Amino acid sequence: MDTLQSLKKWLPEMIDIRRTIHRYPELGFEEFNTRNMVVEKLKEYGVEQIDTDFAETGVVAVIPGSLGAGKTLGLRADMDALPIQEENEFFHRSCKAGTMHACGHDGHTTMLLYAAKFLAEHRTFKGKAVLIFQPAEEGVGGAESMIQDGVLEKYPLDACYALHNMPGIPEGHFAFKGGAIMASSDRFFVEIVGKSGHAGLPHNTLDPLLVATQIYQGIQALVSRMHSPFEPLVVSVTQLHCGETNNAIAEKARMSGTIRTLSQTVRNKLIEQLENLVNNTANAYGLRAKLSLGAISHPATVNSTLEVNLAINAANSVVGTENVNGECEALLASEDFSYFLEKIPGCYGFVGNGHKSTEEGNLIGLHHKKYDFNDEILPVGAAYFVSLMMQNE
Ligand SMILES: [Zn+2]
Numbered sequence: 455m456d457t458l459q460s461l462k463k464w465l466p467e468m469i470d471i472r473r474t475i476h477r478y479p480e481l482g483f484e485e486f487n488t489r490n491m492v493v494e495k496l497k498e499y500g501v502e503q504i505d506t507d508f509a510e511t512g513v514v515a516v517i518p519g520s521l522g523a524g525k526t527l528g529l530r531a532d533m534d535a536l537p538i539q540e541e542n543e544f545f546h547r548s549c550k551a552g553t554m555h556a557c558g559h560d561g562h563t564t565m566l567l568y569a570a571k572f573l574a575e576h577r578t579f580k581g582k583a584v585l586i587f588q589p590a591e592e593g594v595g596g597a598e599s600m601i602q603d604g605v606l607e608k609y610p611l612d613a614c615y616a617l618h619n620m621p622g623i624p625e626g627h628f629a630f631k632g633g634a635i636m637a638s639s640d641r642f643f644v645e646i647v648g649k650s651g652h653a654g655l656p657h658n659t660l661d662p663l664l665v666a667t668q669i670y671q672g673i674q675a676l677v678s679r680m681h682s683p684f685e686p687l688v689v690s691v692t693q694l695h696c697g698e699t700n701n702a703i704a705e706k707a708r709m710s711g712t713i714r715t716l717s718q719t720v721r722n723k724l725i726e727q728l729e730n731l732v733n734n735t736a737n738a739y740g741l742r743a744k745l746s747l748g749a750i751s752h753p754a755t756v757n758s759t760l761e762v763n764l765a766i767n768a769a770n771s772v773v774g775t776e777n778v779n780g781e782c783e784a785l786l787a788s789e790d791f792s793y794f795l796e797k798i799p800g801c802y803g804f805v806g807n808g809h810k811s812t813e814e815g816n817l818i819g820l821h822h823k824k825y826d827f828n829d830e831i832l833p834v835g836a837a838y839f840v841s842l843m844m845q846n847e
């Protein structure tokens with residue numbers, strides 16, 4: 455509990471930094487001012503090794519311990535905001551129209567900065583902390599970019615950790631889970647090409663709308679009839695565009711949607727089945743169809759057993775075992791920290807943001823126009839990262 459108490463002394467300055475980032479949000483790969491502030495603060499805290507060579511606006515900072523050899527741990531925070539118009543009215547609301555820190559990455563950045571401040575001041579740990587301030591988590595490829603730019607070759611990690619705040623979990627409580635904790639996410643697009651013509655003479659046309667609706671039905675059957683109910687899988691068709699008028703059959707139909715699952719095997723199987731469904735349904739009626747996947751997809755976020763246990767120990771030492779859930783439910787949202795976990799063992803977990811709700815009593819969740827990071831958990835998150843280092847072997 456000592457670490458937490460020491461960090462709490464810095465709460466006023468932590469709040470100041472967190473709210474400043476909140477007021478001036480920046481979208482993925484545009485976090486130049488946030489990046490500059492992170493670098494400036496790290497220098498002020500006495501961190502000697504700072505590297506800005508990754509993913510446009512990424513920052514890596516290395517803090518070696520003074521107790522000799524030990525593992526090198528990656529501690530990661532994301533820095534980007536979302537293209538959402540904020541509806542809060544407090545002073546630190548976004549100054550930038552249409553851009554908002556609605557996912558709490560302002561808080562994540564601040565928690566990691568204060569872990570850096572504490573670790574730079576108290577180097578009583580083994581091994582090395584590699585702090586990763588990552589841009590562009592919100593579906594625009596920040597983690598992939600950092601990895602492509604060679605962050606893991608330049609700074610080989612034994613394990614890596616990240617924390618996301620979560621509305622609905624009590625303030626300052628922790629939640630972890632071994633195995634997959636967040637889903638894979640793939641966007642898919644289907645284009646069906648037929649032959650347009652008079653709606654009164656359908657036999658002279660090839661109707662893409664008919665094929666689109668059959669594919670739509672087929673997708674429901676794939677999920678319910680061809681996959682085990684014990685393996686979470688969601689396929690949602692979210693768009694269908696076809697036709698311009700009531701008396702002509704269109705030439706093309708376009709559909710798109712999203713696939714979420716916790717297992718790479720299920721993901722691969724579903725994609726293969728979807729491709730067969732699309733091609734064979736179109737063929738059956740003499741049309742052509744093509745399935746394509748979005749450029750940006752995320753694998754499932756899969757925690758490794760040893761690192762989950764170490765994460766639970768670290769959280770226990772900060773808030774006590776009664777406030778740490780080691781077996782939370784997985785979420786079918788996705789997270790690009792999954793790319794780090796594909797390469798190295800580690801643990802992604804949640805820290806409770808509390809239960810703030812709207813006037814109607816609905817929980818204000820992530821990506822909500824009235825969301826705000828809960829400042830009270832800043833020292834708790836920072837203390838968790840510090841504890842991971844203090845227990846490092
Ligand atoms: Zn988000």
Ligand SMILES: [Zn+2]
Nearest residue numbers: 557558559618
């Ligand atoms: Zn987020």
